[in-house]
Amino acid sequence: MPRTPLSTYRLQIHAGFDFRAATAMADYLRDLGITHMYSSPYLQAQAGSMHGYDVVDHHTVNQELGGREEHERLCNRLKELGLGQILDIVPNHMSISGKNKIWLDVLENGPSSRFASFFDIDWNSAEQRLRDKVMLPVLGDQYGRVLSKGELKVGRQGSAFAVQYFENSYPLEPRSTAHLLTRAATIAASDTLNFLAESFRRLPSPDSTDRLSQHARHRDKTVLRGMLDRLCSEEEGVCKAIDETLAEVNGSTDALDDLLNQQNYRLAFWRTSDQELGYRRFFDVNNLVGLRQEREHVFEETHELIFHWLQEGVLDGVRVDHPDGLRDPSQYFERLRKHAPKAYVVAEKILEPGEFLRTTWPVEGTTGYDFMNVCNALLVHPEGIAELESIYRDFTKMPTDFPQIAYEKKSAIERETLASDVNRLANLFVEICENNRDFRDFTRSEIRRAIRAVAACFGVYRTYVVAASDGPDEITDEDRQQIAEAVAEAKIRKPDIDTSLYDFMADILSLRNRGPLESEFIARFQQFTSPVMAKGIEDTAFYTYNRHVGMNEVGGNPSRNGLALADFHSYQETMQATHPITMTALSTHDTKRSDDVRARLAVLAEIPDRFRLAIRRWSRMNHSFRTGRFPDANSEYFLYQTLIGAWPITVERAQEYMTKAMREAKLETAWTAQNADFEDAMHNFIASILQHEPFITDLEAFVARINRAGRINSLSQTLIKYTAPGMPDLYQGSELWDHSLVDPDNRRPVDYDLRRWLLGEIKNLSPSEFTENLESRFEDGSPKLWTIYQALRLRNERPHAFGAEAAYVPCEVAGPRVDNVVAFTRGGEVLSLTQRFPYKTAGAWPVTTLVVPPGRWTNRLTGITVAGGRVRVGNLLDRFPVALLVREP
Structure with a gap:
């Protein structure tokens, strides 16, 4: 069980x-x-x-x-x-590397492959030249140039023939080997080889997709290859003749081109994937097929x-x-x-702010990005982050209308990286229009533009509409609302497109217009909006809109001005009612920054004026290290926040991270169009400023000023994770202070010897002994480890206090610091008390009280015991920044 x-x-x-x-x-x-x-x-x-x-x-x-x-x-x-x-x-998805046997079978046998049905391939492309072929965008240059340079060769291993392109290998369609074997039979004067050549030529065609033809093709080619292997082992001259034939083909550009044109795939320049790829990918990753x-x-x-x-x-x-x-x-x-x-x-499942997981899905919940963003927004001071917007705008002169930025970045991704996906949707919609006289005059170009506009206006990853052919349809009011809002916004953003086209598309997406092609369009459109959101927002806009980079997180809204306490409690109550054991996380392998980086950056919203003065000072201090106009102000602004959040950081880590971040931003450089001048200038700038003593001294002083508040933020969100509704997940190594950035930085080796040693030490300490020497332990990560260890012990001792039936109840707080206190009980026997905006409170809690339910309660983090009733918050937080109270039996 x-x-x-x-x-x-x-x-x-x-x-x-x-x-x-x-x-x-x-x-x-x-x-x-x-x-x-x-x-x-x-x-x-x-x-x-x-x-x-x-x-x-x-x-x-x-x-x-x-x-x-x-x-x-x-x-x-x-x-x-x-x-x-x-x-x-x-x-x-699966990888289509050379070790994927079922994918190689598809390349070898085309639509007739036993595994063709496994992959999301469009065998009926609108492009005649791509019918019944898989385009493989793997070449480093135009096909003809690669061919003429001799980079493509045909080789064999036994009876298996394949096209070789550097370390890559692609199998030959069996029937296409007949010509090679016929020529080799002439050289070797072998009737048996000639018979095998004719037998290969008579194999069922790759476009024969009925079961009998598929079976016959697979059976016969296997037998023929076995016979060819035996013939080669018995007659050395046959092998030599085959190899001589291959050498002839490889020596003739025309002969090799003719052979390649007979394959079930089309080798192409890697850039062609943007426009003509015939299979669904994972986002824009060509070697991951759907x-x-x-x-x-x-x-x-x-x-x-x-x-x-x-x-x-x-x-x-x-x-x-x-x-x-x-x-x-x-x-x-x-x-x-x-x-x-x-x-x-x-x-x-990535949920946008205000969006919740479908309760009809038979799952325990999500992997925790929604929880992470709620905690992130909770710790950001609303007035301060609003002020950061003007600071960002003044320093960078960049636009700050995030919805407009998001739309533009998603639209750019659709026109470029995901253009082939748009084309496939457009081809399908053209067929739909052709079958409807009211819409048949819309051009392919208009349809493409309308699809791009509507998809770019979706505020969530996707809808979940199902046009069932053998049962009830599946569509919710939430789906209808998302579709209606996206179409309405598209009409405003692209008013030059006939509104009737938008309305027709809305009718199809909302099941008001039905048919087999319409059902297919719904399914594929919904699969399309996810990569548009992921690539346009998370992998582009999150690196260009840098008001407060700590808010630029998976599933987050970086223009959000914090989260009210009432909304935080409302979210937790919803989770307890709907997905009480959903996974809760603060760092994952996919997060843009670790929880400790975000916790420290959150303090910037408490001190916007100090931050404004600091970056202006640093920019003047480091101006001489710039190369011409590089780095630009937006990149420099991004870099300073990164250094604050991840400090201390080596030159190499900073350079590697900024290279990835700036390529994702696609402003001055990109993965597909690398700007060496910009990247070199950025590397030199980073190396220079991180060796510039006045800047380092100033930066370290700034970090030291906010570090304590950042640590308290980290402890607060950590305790919330282990006590709020859900099942807490701990990302490797983050049980200590961890200032990692996006992968691969967050996949560096973890020092488990250190963690074992620290855990062994704190396990032997009583709460009073641990807190007695808290200051000497603060920077080695022990406070975070202590909080996690004690919370996990409690979860194991009293699992019922955190389960599906354990009520979540916000605590009553009163006094001048009421907005700084986050307190709730679980199951009536665990009380979690954390704080926010710690820089502003500076540990002062004047006459701020918390109502503790009746009974005797022990703080597992400090050992202090209190009776139920109205208790001063300052008394609960005077020995440790957060409190975990347990009602004694």
């Missing part, structure tokens, strides 16, 4: 930290109080994968991590220690090993990566739940 986790610890497992390493530190997780190890994906991934999301084989444990033997050793060790396991799984999980045989095949582990008790649950990429997420989760009715299942 699967065990519901009380807490999880996320591990990023890769070749540098494999199963053996995870096994070695499992006892540390137990000692910390964690109940479940929560692992990154570890099915067989692309060689060298650092994250596991590029799966190539769903039936095999990743060999680079130690394979099946080390995996079993890890699982056995977890069981010995009484620990459970949650696994991150990847249903939306899977058709809505087809039951695909679902069953790709989840077989996962279900085996769930049924055998190896796993207690799964985290489902990017369900918004699936055609029908609700259907997916229902199928998953049928196979694992008791498993703990969470969805990596």
